[in-house]
Amino acid sequence: MTVMDMFNLKGKVAYVTGAAQGIGESLATALAEAGADVAIVDINQEVAEATASKISEATGVKTAAYSFDVTVPENATKLVEQVVADFGGLHIAFHNAGMAHNVAAEDMSIEEWQRMIDLNLNSVFYGTQAAGRHMLDNGGGSIVNTGSMSASIVNVPQPQIHYNAAKAGVVHLSKSFGVEWADRGVRVNTISPGYIGTELLQSEELAPLRKEWEALTPQRRVGSPDELKGIAVYLASEASSYATASDFIVDGGYTAA
Numbered sequence: 001m002t003v004m005d006m007f008n009l010k011g012k013v014a015y016v017t018g019a020a021q022g023i024g025e026s027l028a029t030a031l032a033e034a035g036a037d038v039a040i041v042d043i044n045q046e047v048a049e050a051t052a053s054k055i056s057e058a059t060g061v062k063t064a065a066y067s068f069d070v071t072v073p074e075n076a077t078k079l080v081e082q083v084v085a086d087f088g089g090l091h092i093a094f095h096n097a098g099m100a101h102n103v104a105a106e107d108m109s110i111e112e113w114q115r116m117i118d119l120n121l122n123s124v125f126y127g128t129q130a131a132g133r134h135m136l137d138n139g140g141g142s143i144v145n146t147g148s149m150s151a152s153i154v155n156v157p158q159p160q161i162h163y164n165a166a167k168a169g170v171v172h173l174s175k176s177f178g179v180e181w182a183d184r185g186v187r188v189n190t191i192s193p194g195y196i197g198t199e200l201l202q203s204e205e206l207a208p209l210r211k212e213w214e215a216l217t218p219q220r221r222v223g224s225p226d227e228l229k230g231i232a233v234y235l236a237s238e239a240s241s242y243a244t245a246s247d248f249i250v251d252g253g254y255t256a257a
């Protein structure tokens with residue numbers, strides 16, 4: 001098999017959550033460009049539909065948009081069943097929906113703590129378990145969860161204890177799933193980005209913080225969502241067949257500095 005064959009995703013079916021915009025949109029576009037049919041999953045149905053149309057027009061693969069709130073446990077199984085019914089299988093699952101929010105640890109309400117743990121951590125457990133159950137019974141697959149460099153370091157200067165804890169959980173739960181399923185054909189890995197210039201980071205309010213983040217990053221800039229496309233296709237494809245239960249940090253050098 002040539003290296004280009006190893007990266008080819010033709011004949012594979014994938015879903016990506018939080019794929020309407022930002023990092024998720026780039027991950028979904030990458031899978032489609034490598035030949036996979038892709039389900040675009042997001043709580044924002046309107047933008048998800050526009051993204052699905054844009055990707056299929058650009059790449060010629062089959063896409064469809066699905067409106068699911070990933071924090072509802074039952075939705076994980078419903079999503080897998082829907083994708084399998086509409087696309088004829090499921091080989092690749094990316095759990096990427098998530099968000100950060102700044103609150104000082106001493107001011108954090110229990111409700112806010114639980115909301116962020118539900119979105120950033122619990123949803124990844126529901127999704128990985130549901131996709132994994134299908135893959136274990138149907139010839140295997142690759143699951144890729146979006147972690148963060150916040151799993152390995154504590155960001156400064158903004159306070160985000162719930163996000164940091166959730167992302168550390170995502171990385172370790174993905175390793176745990178990966179080890180449990182390692183000899184049964186289902187691989188589970190995480191992509192842990194550093195600061196990535198999604199819409200979230202473009203706001204005027206965050207401009208001073210962004211300058212600080214760039215100064216702390218050895219490459220002296222934030223990354224672009226498209227700079228995660230390579231690792232996404234690597235982890236989804238046969239090119240990474242011996243990689244499981246691992247965390248892939250893509251952060252311009254931040255965590256090493």
Ligand SMILES: NC(=O)c1ccc[n+]([C@@H]2O[C@H](COP(=O)([O-])OP(=O)(O)OC[C@H]3O[C@@H](n4cnc5c(N)ncnc54)[C@H](O)[C@@H]3O)[C@@H](O)[C@H]2O)c1
Pocket residue numbers: 017018019020021022023024041042043044068069070071096097098099100119146147148149192193194195196197198199200201
């Ligand atoms: N941007 C960064 O610097 C950065 C760095 C490290 C990790 N991450 C992680 O990458 C992932 C994507 O971040 P982004 O910057 O692209 O954010 P984004 O806000 O641009 O996109 C997140 C997407 O998730 C969707 N979403 C939110 N809640 C949802 C829910 N309950 N159910 C379904 N969909 C939901 C949103 O509608 C949106 O389309 C997140 O897990 C984030 O924590 C981002």
